[in-house]
Amino acid sequence: MTDNELKKLSRAGLLEVLVTQSREMDRLKAENALLKKKLENREIMMSQSGSIAEASLRINHVFEAAQKAADQYVSSVRCHFSA
Numbered sequence: 001m002t003d004n005e006l007k008k009l010s011r012a013g014l015l016e017v018l019v020t021q022s023r024e025m026d027r028l029k030a031e032n033a034l035l036k037k038k039l040e041n042r043e044i045m046m047s048q049s050g051s052i053a054e055a056s057l058r059i060n061h062v063f064e065a066a067q068k069a070a071d072q073y074v075s076s077v078r079c080h081f082s083a
Helices: 003-008 010-080
Strands: none
Touching: none
């Protein structure tokens, strides 16, 4: 709505425009709050998935070390019984 159109409106018309704008602003604020919450949840999920990936890598290293230890043990037992 242009300035000229606003100037031509009566007080009731101006109040109606203000009420409409106020409702739209309230709707947008609610939508904004919802989107912020969704974004926050997504950031938390991404942060947690990074932590899960790191934990998986650490567990992999533990399993690799355990496998090496088991292989060394089996090798030493074979050598002991072969001799």
